[in-house]
Amino acid sequence: MPPAKRRVKNPATLTANASTNVIRIVGPNRDFFLRTPIDLDLRQEAGRYVIEYAPLNLSAYGKTEEAAYSAFAEAFEVVWEEIVESPNRSLTGDARDLKAAFVALVKDVYTLGNIAPGFGPRPIPVHK
Secondary structure, three states: OOOOHHHHHHHHHHHHHHOEEEEEEOOOOOHHHHHHOOOOEEEEOEEEEEEEEEHHHHHEEEEEEEHHHHHHHHHHHHHHHHHHOHHHHHHOOHHHHHOOOOOOHHEEEEEOOOOOOOOOOOOOOOOO
């Protein structure tokens, strides 16, 4: 019998500045929809807010919580662009592992900006 899916009572979008049950990350140019909710670690270090998602070894910081969330979303998108969108032959073994982790986490990706009126965002295929 397959495991039951976890029902999320209060799903969050990273731009909503929530660190638990995050199911969507909105970067500067892309909107990422996750397969399952994730919990981010939000903490203060040396007067800065730090947000981290350990399974991807991804973290970002800012002077405010809002700045940290924004930096995390941007870092997420940069890794997507530089690693996930690159062909495997051009990646190191560690980068291929990171790519696989991102692909396993992300269900759908949509581009943002420059969308014609009456049309939704354009989906970007997630390659496995």
